[in-house]
Amino acid sequence: MEGRPEGVIYSPGYPGRYPDDANCWWKVSVPGDKVIKVTFLLFDLRNVTDSLELIDGNDRTGRPLTAPLTGRKIPPRSNASSSNVIWINFQSDNMQRGRGFILKYEAIGHCGKISLNDGRGTVSPDHNGYFGIGETARIDCDTSGETWSLVVECLGTGQFNVTHPYCKEAPPGGGTLPIAIGAAVGGVVLLAAAIATVVIVMKRKRR
Numbered sequence: 001m002e003g004r005p006e007g008v009i010y011s012p013g014y015p016g017r018y019p020d021d022a023n024c025w026w027k028v029s030v031p032g033d034k035v036i037k038v039t040f041l042l043f044d045l046r047n048v049t050d051s052l053e054l055i056d057g058n059d060r061t062g063r064p065l066t067a068p069l070t071g072r073k074i075p076p077r078s079n080a081s082s083s084n085v086i087w088i089n090f091q092s093d094n095m096q097r098g099r100g101f102i103l104k105y106e107a108i109g110h111c112g113k114i115s116l117n118d119g120r121g122t123v124s125p126d127h128n129g130y131f132g133i134g135e136t137a138r139i140d141c142d143t144s145g146e147t148w149s150l151v152v153e154c155l156g157t158g159q160f161n162v163t164h165p166y167c168k169e170a171p172p173g174g175g176t177l178p179i180a181i182g183a184a185v186g187g188v189v190l191l192a193a194a195i196a197t198v199v200i201v202m203k204r205k206r207r
């Protein structure tokens, strides 16, 4: 499952029922500048210890992209991963076997994470993956007792439609200079650039 921009994965034994005591791993990788989203086409896992887990990144022990999935209801499309690699793990116990699952993975462009560094804002949906092109995120800011919200969209250019820092407040002692608390960025380099810009502005103000 490596290097293709999309593909389909079936549970072991499909179209028959999956076996008892299964523990299967799949590594999925797509071209390097993309991230991965997973859509479920069939989902039928019987009893709660049969589960499917999507793990973000190149390491099987990495952070889960979603809570372990189980049951007979098709899960929603997954959050986007934070790199071009995910692992998928399916486990079953020794009683009751469902029809299993069919999932489709696809490579998508992305805008990176939204970082709100000091807890003054929240992002929803909140997850450790990146935001894919066409997805929206809601930012709720709580600055100096004022709360406000903003919905941003990841555009086809790979940048959010709003690229300024989201949650701001006046500096101690008053004044109108905003202090950036967080920024939505397309990657680590842009995050560093955003922070550098803020620092320069603050130094100018002190003179």
Ligand SMILES: [Ca+2]
Residues within 6 Å of the ligand: 046, 047, 049, 050, 092, 093, 094, 095, 096, 097, 098
């Ligand atoms: Ca079972």
